[in-house]
Amino acid sequence: MDELTEPLTQGNRRALSRAITLIESTRPDHRARAVALLAELPERQALRIGLSGTPGVGKSTFIEAFGKLLTAQGLKVAVLAVDPSSARSGGSILGDKTRMETLSRDPNAFIRPSPSRAELGGVARRTRETVRLCEAAGFDVVLIETVGVGQSETLVAEMSDLFILLLAPAGGDELQGVKRGIMEIADIILVNKADGDLRETAMRTVADYAGALRLLRKRPYDPEGYPKALPVSAYTGEGLDKAWTNMTWLADWRREHGHFETRRAEQARHWFLSELRAGLLARLDRPEVRARLRELGDAVARGDSDPDSAAARMLDWLGAAECDSLIAGRQAHERRA
Numbered sequence: 001m002d003e004l005t006e007p008l009t010q011g012n013r014r015a016l017s018r019a020i021t022l023i024e025s026t027r028p029d030h031r032a033r034a035v036a037l038l039a040e041l042p043e044r045q046a047l048r049i050g051l052s053g054t055p056g057v058g059k060s061t062f063i064e065a066f067g068k069l070l071t072a073q074g075l076k077v078a079v080l081a082v083d084p085s086s087a088r089s090g091g092s093i094l095g096d097k098t099r100m101e102t103l104s105r106d107p108n109a110f111i112r113p114s115p116s117r118a119e120l121g122g123v124a125r126r127t128r129e130t131v132r133l134c135e136a137a138g139f140d141v142v143l144i145e146t147v148g149v150g151q152s153e154t155l156v157a158e159m160s161d162l163f164i165l166l167l168a169p170a171g172g173d174e175l176q177g178v179k180r181g182i183m184e185i186a187d188i189i190l191v192n193k194a195d196g197d198l199r200e201t202a203m204r205t206v207a208d209y210a211g212a213l214r215l216l217r218k219r220p221y222d223p224e225g226y227p228k229a230l231p232v233s234a235y236t237g238e239g240l241d242k243a244w245t246n247m248t249w250l251a252d253w254r255r256e257h258g259h260f261e262t263r264r265a266e267q268a269r270h271w272f273l274s275e276l277r278a279g280l281l282a283r284l285d286r287p288e289v290r291a292r293l294r295e296l297g298d299a300v301a302r303g304d305s306d307p308d309s310a311a312a313r314m315l316d317w318l319g320a321a322e323c324d325s326l327i328a329g330r331q332a333h334e335r336r337a
Contacts (some may be wrong), residue, residue: 192233
């Protein structure tokens with residue numbers, strides 16, 4: 001058993017932090033240890049809530065207020081915040097923890113920012129596995145904050161039980177180009193900043209989105225009235241209780257009707273295929289493969305071959321090389337036997 005397993009399952013924060021660092025490492029020996037660690041963890045379930053929103057909508061402020069509401073009820077809350085990485089330097093600010101100053105000091109809360117490392121979909125490469133670590137550590141609710149709203153940022157729905165879309169009052173025009181893809185996967189839309197002078201505008205925005213949601217095709221795992229739009233204020237706390245009540249009611253309804261476990265099974269299948277694709281791509285990172293790629297790439301650049309033909313030749317070459325490797329492996333096994 002890995003030395004991190006026992007303290008992690010007992011809720012030790014240091015062990016959890018070390019395990020997440022291990023999970024996020026790209027070293028082959030670390031990856032092998034991470035896979036073994038995940039296999040040892042007990043099966044525990046937390047409510048996984050994905051959260052996305054437009055820039056400036058107040059995601060961090062909302063998560064801090066919402067997290068404090070949950071911890072006040074005795075729940076343990078883990079926040080996994082994904083920070084965008086620079087396309088030039090590859091670095092990330094990872095400042096989410098400092099923006100949730102009050103929640104970060106709460107003994108029932110754990111905040112972990114992670115770099116996106118140019119991964120598409122709004123989440124980091126190992127966010128799904130980090131969720132598993134948090135569940136094993138005994139957290140009741142795991143909040144997954146994505147990089148920011150966008151049409152490609154729907155991957156978080158494949159690792160969460162509920163997907164919450166956070167919008168600002170009168171934000172419809174800014175979302176015309178992206179709201180179709182996002183709204184189709186949202187379970188609840190929360191219009192933030194519904195306070196002060198913006199309250200009336202926020203209520204109109206809620207009504208607009210409620211009407212738009214009724215036009216979407218009904219999903220089999222939604223009860224009557226869902227998805228829905230609600231007003232909230234992370235600043236005053238108004239509406240947070242109602243939002244949490246709606247989230248828990250929806251999760252309970254899906255459990256009772258068999259959609260909860262079915263959805264998680266579908267997500268597991270999705271991540272199996274995703275990991276398989278990533279593994280196949282990783283096989284391209286070998287000296288002989290890179291040499292062949294350079295050779296064909298140079299031919300395309302010179303105009304001696306078109307991209308489609310070169311790609312077909314590369315795939316044929318990979319297939320032949322894989323067959324040779326399998327035959328060599330089988331012969332070696334027979335010799336040992």
